[in-house]
Structures are given as structure tokens and as C-alpha cells.
Amino acid sequence: MNSKRLKLVSAGVGASAAIVMGVLGVAFSTVSSAEPEPAPPGPVTTSEATTGQTVTSTTPPTEPSISEAAPSVTGAAPLPSEEQGLPG
Numbered sequence: 257m258n259s260k261r262l263k264l265v266s267a268g269v270g271a272s273a274a275i276v277m278g279v280l281g282v283a284f285s286t287v288s289s290a291e292p293e294p295a296p297p298g299p300v301t302t303s304e305a306t307t308g309q310t311v312t313s314t315t316p317p318t319e320p321s322i323s324e325a326a327p328s329v330t331g332a333a334p335l336p337s338e339e340q341g342l343p344g
């Protein structure tokens with residue numbers, strides 16, 4: 257009997273919450289039929305679309321300025337101070 261009563265009370269609370277949400281949604285809505293709708297914007301004048309052209313006035317170098325990338329550290333990198341001396 258207690259389970260049925262709990263379900264009935266829960267259904268009542270849920271229905272009440274749904275009704276209150278609907279009422280508050282209508283009360284706080286910003287749409288009003290009393291306000292006239294704003295006029296649509298007038299025609300927009302646009303200029304004719306143009307396409308640009310890429311112009312290269314210099315010739316590219318025959319070989320790259322940096323021949324090959326080289327790492328600044330060779331061999332094993334040093335361990336951080338908190339990991340020095342740990343086994344493994």
C-alpha cells in the first residue's frame with residue numbers, strides 16, 4: 257500500500273512541475289503579439305565578385321637555406337633530478 261501511495265504522490269509532483277514549467281515559460285517569453293514585427297531589411301547592394309591572382313615577382317632559391325635539421329642533444333638525454341638514482 258505504501259508503494260502505491262508513493263507512486264501516486266510522485267506522479268502528482270511531476271505533473272505539477274510540468275504545469276508550472278509551462279506557465280513560467282509562457283510568462284517569461286519575449287514574444288508578444290502586441291508588438292509589431294520589425295520591417296524586413298531592404299535590398300543589399302553588392303559589388304561584383306572578383307578573384308585575385310597570385311603574382312610571384314622573385315624566383316625561388318635553387319636549394320633550401322637549411323640543408324638538414326640536426327638535433328641539439330645527441331645520445332641519451334639526462335634524467336630529471338627526481339628520477340636520478342632510481343633502479344630500473
